[in-house]
Amino acid sequence: GDSVTQTEGLVTLTEGLPVMLNCTYQSTYSPFLFWYVQHLNEAPKLLLKSFTDNKRPEHQGFHATLHKSSSSFHLQKSSAQLSDSALYYCASTGANTGKLTFGHGTILRVHP
């Protein structure tokens, strides 16, 4: 079956340093990839989603590139902010299904 792997459970950074959260996937089809962000006691909210035409999605300084050759969709930001501290989920779905398959999530903690 389809799966999404986020290798880091917790990433701790100093403010201003670059962020990279890993995401790899296994799928029998060519999936759409998403990054959702969840703050404490809030619902997950969409941060980024992959495009079908190899464009690189960007939002709030975050970007991610879908690499089909390595089945990856890593999340990156050049400079972490304190407000980026949250739980980040990578998720995938197929073109003809509504089922989102989530990874286990990565907690990002940014300190001064």
Next chain:
Amino acid sequence: EAGVTQSPRYAVLQEGQAVSFWCDPISGHDTLYWYQQPRDQGPQLLVYFRDEAVIDNSQLPSDRFSAVRPKGTNSTLKIQSAKQGDTATYLCASSTGTGGYEQYFGPGTRLTVL
């Protein structure tokens, strides 16, 4: 625009008790999803509807869980006889389509089964 709303926000039960969760999706969204999110895990799809029709309920424990969306708008998820393993947050989401369409999540109902 109002987001996805859910009620109740919290529920605490003894094993064997029943509970219902209610979801009101964003107006105009034809697709509605129910996810279970155990503590420290990602959300896992239980069931989803397009309008009033169930599209996929393969992950719904059918012996104790049921979900309906009778008019293609609001939805109810019911647990007939709760077990401790059902302790989780139950998230409702809605969208205007499937595949690459964004799913908008509600605040969730946090269920604790003692």
